[in-house]
Amino acid sequence: MGILRIGHVSLRVLDMKAALDHYINVIGMYKVMEAANGHVYLKCWDEWDKYSVILTEDKEAGMNHLAYKVEKDSDLDDLKKKIEAYGIAAKIMPEGTLPSTGRMLQFNLPSGHDLRLYAQKEYVGTEVGTTNPDPWPDNKHGAGVHWLDHALLMCELNPEKGINKVAENTKFCTEVLDFFLTEQIVVGPGGAIQAASWLARTTTPHDIAFVGGPRNGFHHMAFFLDSWSDILRAADIMGKHKTKIDVAPTRHGITRGETIYFFDPSGNRNETFAGLGFLAQRDRPVSTWTEDKLWTGVFYHLGEPVPSFTEVYT
Amino acid sequence: MFYDSRPKFQVSVNQTGEVYACAVGESLLAGMIRLGRRGIPVGCVNGGCGVCKVKVSAGRAEKLGPISRAHVTEDEENQGFALACRFGPASDLSLDVVGKIQKAFGIGLSK
Numbered sequence: 175m176g177i178l179r180i181g182h183v184s185l186r187v188l189d190m191k192a193a194l195d196h197y198i199n200v201i202g203m204y205k206v207m208e209a210a211n212g213h214v215y216l217k218c219w220d221e222w223d224k225y226s227v228i229l230t231e232d233k234e235a236g237m238n239h240l241a242y243k244v245e246k247d248s249d250l251d252d253l254k255k256k257i258e259a260y261g262i263a264a265k266i267m268p269e270g271t272l273p274s275t276g277r278m279l280q281f282n283l284p285s286g287h288d289l290r291l292y293a294q295k296e297y298v299g300t301e302v303g304t305t306n307p308d309p310w311p312d313n314k315h316g317a318g319v320h321w322l323d324h325a326l327l328m329c330e331l332n333p334e335k336g337i338n339k340v341a342e343n344t345k346f347c348t349e350v351l352d353f354f355l356t357e358q359i360v361v362g363p364g365g366a367i368q369a370a371s372w373l374a375r376t377t378t379p380h381d382i383a384f385v386g387g388p389r390n391g392f393h394h395m396a397f398f399l400d401s402w403s404d405i406l407r408a409a410d411i412m413g414k415h416k417t418k419i420d421v422a423p424t425r426h427g428i429t430r431g432e433t434i435y436f437f438d439p440s441g442n443r444n445e446t447f448a449g450l451g452f453l454a455q456r457d458r459p460v461s462t463w464t465e466d467k468l469w470t471g472v473f474y475h476l477g478e479p480v481p482s483f484t485e486v487y488t
Numbered sequence: 489m490f491y492d493s494r495p496k497f498q499v500s501v502n503q504t505g506e507v508y509a510c511a512v513g514e515s516l517l518a519g520m521i522r523l524g525r526r527g528i529p530v531g532c533v534n535g536g537c538g539v540c541k542v543k544v545s546a547g548r549a550e551k552l553g554p555i556s557r558a559h560v561t562e563d564e565e566n567q568g569f570a571l572a573c574r575f576g577p578a579s580d581l582s583l584d585v586v587g588k589i590q591k592a593f594g595i596g597l598s599k
Contacts (some may be wrong), residue, residue, distance in 0.1 A: 188535055188555070188556060189553070205581075233538030233556070234556045234557050236556075391491075418533045420536055437533065438534070441532030442535055443532070482530070482531060485523065486537045486539055
């Protein structure tokens with residue numbers, strides 16, 4: 175089966191106290207564990223594995239690593255062989271490298287981003303349990319996000335120097351990790367340059383995405399909400415907490431997601447993403463957005479460039 | 489413009505000639521945004537992304553919060569470099585904009 179879904183993001187923050195206030199009281203996560211090294215682990219109410227975000231206090235903002243869960247422990251060995259055969263170094267990190275987590279397969283994407291795969295993480299259950307579960311728990315707070323939904327990585331794209339890490343990552347993720355392409359942006363003469371891509375393993379429009387920019391980095395991680403009214407409520411909470419909103423509630427053309435982009439107190443971008451969008455399937459034809467309409471793809475209502483979206487990231 | 493009684497210092501952006509009044513305890517970037525002015529690029533406004541990097545060429549600024557060392561090293565900070573979102577005025581001051589918003593999607597790279 176291979177990769178099931180996104181597992182967690184390990185993120186650098188400049189001020190742990192401010193970060194915890196944001197991820198708990200604005201996003202609505204729960205602190206589940208603090209390691210001896212000061213790293214803090216958090217989860218969302220509708221997640222059943224122990225954590226989905228690791229916060230590490232550092233002198234720089236940005237992402238340490240991104241992890242996906244695979245179905246079987248043997249998938250790690252199978253994927254290690256496939257990754258190495260593709261020409262990328264991969265290593266097994268032993269169980270306990272991260273607390274409550276089994277062994278991890280570590281490698282870098284062609285862009286250089288640190289990716290991890292694991293099969294086991296401690297089961298703790300959702301906040302509503304499995305017996306006659308309520309639709310949401312009484313201790314829901316903040317925006318009350320359901321789960322970590324996806325991540326978007328900025329990848330170096332410099333056609334003049336022949337560098338396109340978006341295309342390299344897309345090829346690697348489809349050929350080796352068995353993601354499938356759902357949507358893409360193409361630019362340049364004849365649309366020859368793949369400038370952004372959205373890929374899925376589940377039935378959501380994307381589990382990972384790559385956008386081309388001047389340098390590699392972390393663009394955002396997104397948390398799932400049910401509906402447009404939940405998006406409005408989330409924006410109210412951000413107003414109440416003076417959260418820096420990057421892009422106020424709107425809809426993406428690409429993925430059809432209902433969205434807010436905002437920054438955590440260290441400048442790492444977050445998204446609340448609502449709606450099914452469409453049913454992602456391997457045999458669904460890929461949607462392509464062209465250079466002249468790409469901003470309609472990114473923000474469907476205004477369809478105008480928002481420079482911060484593509485050029486501000488950690 | 490609403491009346492704003494807070495004590496302020498004058499901030500001058502050398503490249504654009506823009507001059508605005510920034511309140512004590514308010515960041516250089518927040519003061520600019522509050523007045524609807526332009527000149528310093530606006531990014532995360534939280535010390536992480538680095539697009540609002542400036543160099544104070546005259547006067548003094550005070551630090552209001554942590555900044556990412558990926559964008560301003562300690563040496564640079566001692567030389568007067570700052571992120572406008574995390575520094576406020578400690579006197580009237582002049583600054584040069586250093587941060588730059590770069591093109592993405594591979595478009596306009598040759599410009």
